[in-house]
Amino acid sequence: MRKATLALTLVLLVISVASAASLGASLTVPPLVNTTLKTSYTPENPRVNQEVMFIADYEDENGTDIVDANVTISVDGKTYQMAYSPSNSAFIFKKKFDTTGVYFTKITAKKVGYVEQIKEFGVRISFKSMSSGGGNSFIVIKVGNQSMNILPVPPNTNLTIGLDILENFQKLTIYTSQQISSGTINIQRCNKDYSLSSGIVFDCLSVDLEDIYKEQYENAVIHFKIPKEWINSNNINDSKIGIIEISNGVNRIIPYRISEDEGNVYFYFKTMGFSEFIIYGEKNNATSSEPPKVIFFPNEIMESQQLSICCWMLVVVGISLFMYYLTKEEIIPLEEKRKAKQKLTRLKAKLNGLYSKSNDIESKLKKMKTRKGKNFGAKLNELKKVHEKIEDIKNEIADLEQKYKLR
């Protein structure tokens, strides 16, 4: 009799299972309310030290004033909050200007849920009323997309051009040494993207004078500001902000640091001439005291590349024409030459045949016992004809070789 015992062992296997669930989120973005912004200033032709009142009327699509909007004005290098005036039914800001010139101004109106509006315009500040005279001459001042004419500026006068519509630039002040009666002052952001051997380009200003000469002004001062956000995000040492002036050569200008506020650091620099001014900053860990070199002028490179491409195209076209000329001269002869070569080959084969025939005849003649008789004479004539043919073919070969340079 057999007795069996069963021992059962349980092995627990644990399997890890990941589980995921999705959650659907939704939101509706409503359309912004349409708005309009009307701007003006009074008096119409303000003079130096006269109070100018700027007016901004920000309305919704129903023509209702948006009284709780955020309306700011950037003028004469600074940004101010405009306050809503119930009596004027508009936002108001008042300011006096102490120098003559054109102040390009920007008013921004915005409110959450409403379309933001920006208006740019120039305010002309004169010594005297425009309507009181000035003749036909005037100075044209262009900044960004804006343009304005001003009356002639007398000598030893500060002519200020407000640059608030160029964002980082505040104003340009030209100190005149002679009267400037006409001409054009064109101030824009540079249209080239400069790059430097060291340092980081912040911005670039281009000042171009037409029909205004060096003798007419003594110097100029340009005010600008750099956002602290740019300085911090690029790890810039704000005591190492520099200007590179590109005129007749490249000059380095160290700007003066005026002040700072919550958002910006303010600088100015003096220049004796006008051209392009690259504002750059050096990083905190920069060790070189040498001014950076301008190493990259994309537009100029583009121009030089275009010029180079143009030159190369001319060269290629020239070579092509030359080759065509040569080829044209050679096309017909080449075909003839090919045929001449074939003919030459045939003639040489024929010549070899004649030489063999001549040798045969000569050997037969030598074998003849007598050099007289009918047979001898016939063979001799045959030999003469063969020699004549040989001479003819040799001449023909020589002609061919000479004509087609086949030798």
Add this chain to the structure above:
Amino acid sequence: MDAKIIAAFVILLAAGIAFVGIAKAYTDSDTITATVTVPAICTVNLSTNTINFNSVTPGTDTGSTNQQVTVTNGGNTPTTNTTIKGTNWDDGAGHTMAVGQTKWSTSSFDYSTSGTPLTTTDTAIPAGASLAAGSSFTLYFGVGVPNAQYPATYTQTITITMNC
């Protein structure tokens, strides 16, 4: 008679001993191992599968108003970790909004000052690590809409994953 009884008893005893001896000689044993797989499962249970931020004006956010979802481990074992990720907001007509416009937290929060921006890759939720079976935590969501966002209705899918 007594002698017969005693003799019979002795015989029976001897036979019994012999039987036990034989029986013992034939005793055998063997072992069978049986494997039983018991899956350890952690299951994500959400209190809701949809959240709606309703209308959010461009240039604004949901502030301190959060949408809430309770996340429960509906399995039988604790989690090792729990992660969250999402997709970009999409209106289905080519207009999108970055996934990071959605912020989340495991406590109520103000959008402008706190909250973790949602990303398209898994981010661990601290409260979802070693979450016991049957335990839960709450996720709070907020959203901000950029100023120039095209007006439309946008949707986003948020995925919560439990690993165990």
